[in-house]
Amino acid sequence: xxxxxxxxxxxxxxxxxxxxxxxxxxxxxxxxxxxxxxxxxxxxxxxxxxxxxxxxxxxxxxxxxxxxxxxxxxxxxxxxxxxxxxxxxxxxxxxxxxxxxxxxxxxxxxxxxxxxxxxxxxxxxxxxxxxxxxxxxxxxxxxxxxxxxxxxxxxxxxxxxxxxxxxxxxxxxxxxxxxxxxxxxxxxxxxxxxxxxxxxxxxxxxxxxxxxxxxxxxxxxxxxxxxxxxxxxxxxxxxxxxxxxxxxxxxxxxxxxxxxxxxxxxxxxxxxxxxxxxxxxxxxxxxxxxxxxxxxxxxxxxxxxxxxxxxxxxxxxxxxxxxxxxxxxxxxxxxxxxxxxxxxxxxxxxxxxxxxxxxxxxxxxxxxxxxxxxxxxxxxxxxxxxxxxxxxxxxxxxxxxxxxxxxxxxxxxxxxxxxxxxxxxxxxxx
Amino acid sequence: xxxxxxxxxxxxxxxxxxxxxxxxxxxxxxxxxxxxxxxxxxxxxxxxxxxxxxxxxxxxxxxxxxxxxxxxxxxxxxxxxxxxxxxxxxxxxxxxxxxxxxxxxxxxxxxxxxxxxxxxxxxxxxxxxx
Numbered sequence: 344x345x346x347x348x349x350x351x352x353x354x355x356x357x358x359x360x361x362x363x364x365x366x367x368x369x370x371x372x373x374x375x376x377x378x379x380x381x382x383x384x385x386x387x388x389x390x391x392x393x394x395x396x397x398x399x400x401x402x403x404x405x406x407x408x409x410x411x412x413x414x415x416x417x418x419x420x421x422x423x424x425x426x427x428x429x430x431x432x433x434x435x436x437x438x439x440x441x442x443x444x445x446x447x448x449x450x451x452x453x454x455x456x457x458x459x460x461x462x463x464x465x466x467x468x469x470x471x472x473x474x475x476x477x478x479x480x481x482x483x484x485x486x487x488x489x490x491x492x493x494x495x496x497x498x499x500x501x502x503x504x505x506x507x508x509x510x511x512x513x514x515x516x517x518x519x520x521x522x523x524x525x526x527x528x529x530x531x532x533x534x535x536x537x538x539x540x541x542x543x544x545x546x547x548x549x550x551x552x553x554x555x556x557x558x559x560x561x562x563x564x565x566x567x568x569x570x571x572x573x574x575x576x577x578x579x580x581x582x583x584x585x586x587x588x589x590x591x592x593x594x595x596x597x598x599x600x601x602x603x604x605x606x607x608x609x610x611x612x613x614x615x616x617x618x619x620x621x622x623x624x625x626x627x628x629x630x631x632x633x634x635x636x637x638x639x640x641x642x643x644x645x646x647x648x649x650x651x652x653x654x655x656x657x658x659x660x661x662x663x664x665x666x667x668x669x670x671x672x673x674x675x676x677x678x679x680x681x682x683x684x685x686x687x688x689x690x691x692x693x694x695x696x697x698x699x700x701x702x703x704x705x706x707x708x709x710x711x712x713x714x715x716x717x718x719x720x721x722x723x724x725x726x727x728x729x730x731x732x733x734x735x736x737x738x739x740x741x742x743x744x745x746x747x748x749x750x751x752x753x754x755x756x757x758x759x760x761x762x763x764x765x766x767x768x769x770x771x772x773x
Numbered sequence: 774x775x776x777x778x779x780x781x782x783x784x785x786x787x788x789x790x791x792x793x794x795x796x797x798x799x800x801x802x803x804x805x806x807x808x809x810x811x812x813x814x815x816x817x818x819x820x821x822x823x824x825x826x827x828x829x830x831x832x833x834x835x836x837x838x839x840x841x842x843x844x845x846x847x848x849x850x851x852x853x854x855x856x857x858x859x860x861x862x863x864x865x866x867x868x869x870x871x872x873x874x875x876x877x878x879x880x881x882x883x884x885x886x887x888x889x890x891x892x893x894x895x896x897x898x899x900x901x902x903x
Contacts, residue, residue: 566855
């Protein structure tokens with residue numbers, strides 16, 4: 344009996360001990376479970392508040408995490424997505440069922456590249472850049488996605504996490520930068536062209552100043568002998584009773600004047616121009632110039648017609664010398680346009696009904712100007728004549744510009760040329 | 774009484790040809806090819822008109838003109854130059870003239886450019902001394 348009791352007591356003690364152990368064990372387990380739960384919650388919380396849209400699938404490809412940022416990006420709530428499989432997670436992105444980046448972790452590179460504009464495989468996962476059409480309420484956005492596998496303690500894949508970042512802003516910035524770069528390049532190109540132009544002007548200016556000093560010297564050195572020649576010719580004419588000499592002497596006189604004109608052109612082209620404005624009788628000056636041109640070309644059969652559509656007393660503010668120079672040059676050109684030394688030249692002054700400016704047109708029915716040459720007309724030293732400095736029209740353009748007027752050409756080969764000079768009546772105050 | 778004219782120009786041919794023209798117009802004409810000789814001649818006086826080139830050996834036309842006016846010599850002075858002068862008014866634009874020369878040039882009675890139109894020049898001379 345006592346033995347039985349002893350055994351029972353023993354057994355009882357054993358049970359109690361086992362019970363104690365069990366209790367401790369349960370406590371441990373509960374503790375572990377609590378820890379696990381806490382860890383899980385911590386992890387969920389971390390995922391939940393990650394700034395990048397993030398979701399996780401388990402190894403059966405069912406969604407086990409869907410954070411706040413991805414809710415905002417897709418407009419799909421966590422409750423609607425958790426536990427879903429069969430690519431359901433792709434619908435908010437693409438509007439259809441299809442694999443996403445995280446499904447491609449084990450797929451070969453080539454197949455992935457077919458779907459993403461940019462994919463890079465690294466040790467810890469996949470990176471991709473792609474346009475996703477359905478997010479942000481259908482607005483779509485460029486995103487940068489990263490997918491990485493999750494492993495358990497034994498190294499087995501237990502799920503995959505994918506994180507998505509909106510890079511639309513960056514893309515836009517890139518586009519702006521690219522645009523800026525392009526417009527900068529375009530601007531640069533324009534500036535370069537302008538620079539080249541300025542450089543050319545500078546070269547021209549240097550050229551000009553050289554011509555200027557050369558011209559001044561040449562002028563002085565040539566004018567003396569010209570004066571002597573002219574005077575001598577006059578004396579021959581006086582002394583000789585031989586009338587056959589007259590035409591030859593006239594020729595000498597004419598050539599002297601031509602030389603002087605060339606010198607004047609060179610000089611006035613190279614001289615720094617300032618206009619001295621005064622009230623000028625433009626009709627009188629024009630008439631004077633026409634007469635002297637007719638004298639210069641007295642042998643030519645050119646009918647000169649002056650038409651006037653304004654009051655003869657119409658005066659304008661201009662530099663009288665420069666006006667003479669302008670008209671002389673234009674008249675010379677008009678006369679030179681008649682290769683047969685005959686033709687018709689109409690000079691028309693229009694001013695009626697225009698209080699601001701008058702227009703003087705020189706219309707010849709001469710040989711006309713080649714369309715290719717029209718734009719080169721005012722270039723210094725451009726000439727189609729076998730003689731001449733090629734400065735006449737350059738000077739005209741300068742003079743017209745000084746008067747803040749304009750000069751336009753209309754021409755047709757074989758039909759003639761019309762030069763239209765518009766001059767303001769008053770000096771505009773700047 | 775015949776008017777007396779002095780032509781001062783280092784270009785002998787101009788002097789020669791032009792004095793012949795002036796003689797034909799019944800003027801008394803003398804010539805000088807350099808500034809010094811001209812200065813001496815002018816000093817003696819008696820010229821109604823002095824036709825003066827600007828660029829001269831010895832004394833320049835500017836110096837002669839200044840001298841004429843400072844010594845109150847009663848001759849009219851006509852400048853005859855190959856310099857790019859247009860007329861008195863346009864002087865300021867001319868290269869090769871400084872402020873001092875400009876001032877002197879204003880003392881002249883007229884300026885005519887070479888190669889001159891002879892009839893124009895004869896008229897100008899008539900204007901000055903008849």
